[in-house]
Amino acid sequence: MAQPKALLIRSPGTNCDLETAYAFEQSGAVxxxxxxxxxxxxxxxxxxxxxxxxxxxxxxxDDISAGRIVGSLFRHHLMDAVEQFHDDGKLILGICNGFQILIKTGLLLADDERGLPASTLAWNDCQMFQDRWVNLKTSGSKCVFLKDIDQMYLPVAHAEGRFMARDEATLDALEAGQQLCLTYTADRDGEDSVSFPDNPNGAQRHVAGVCDETGRIFGLMPHPERYIDRTHHPRWTRGEGNSPGDGLKLFQNAVEYFA
Known part of the structure; x- marks a missing residue:
């Protein structure tokens, strides 16, 4: 397929869809x-x-909690269609509020046999909205969207981004399965000694993004669509930043998956 098509679902309150569409278009998608x-x-x-x-x-x-209303609409009206979409070998991406929606649907990490969720995205430890740039590193090779990406510098902007698993056993299983594929670091060298504000929300094991067992569903709190050009870097006038921006490769990977 020469030019895959990306569907961006928007709802009342969605405010990053134009930037995300532009990132996909710059990567060769419709x-x-x-x-x-x-x-x-x-x-x-x-x-x-x-x-x-x-x-x-x-x-x-986010009147009830972040992503819950859309997540409930998916669960009750769209699960068959979206699960078929995934079964057909297609890709699903959730950014920030989209990540929250994927968690609420159970699409990203399935509920257990009792119907209890495997994880949630709770209020930031600091109990405040965080809007800052963070260093990130990837792990494993499972996630399609993170192919050939080792590290990124991206902005976050959220109040409910603290990844929490149901228990330590769930965390261990997700880590062993290479599903905890994106984490916050203290610097671009991948320093593991991470604390606030390097980990802006207090997420367990510094998790910033998670993929499903197939690597074709990916949710992350940072915003790759906000850094696809060097001029998006907060200090680009001082000579910092990459060209293209760190976030573009994520969208290119999605497009190239269908090339």
Missing amino acids: ADRIHLNRILEKPEILNDYQILALSGGFSYG
């Missing part, structure tokens, strides 16, 4: 932004796409 209501009316729209993306923002104002 990107369409479609309101969640249209997907609820006609789930078969998913059949026309190879990548499903849930962008950052505050869907439905």
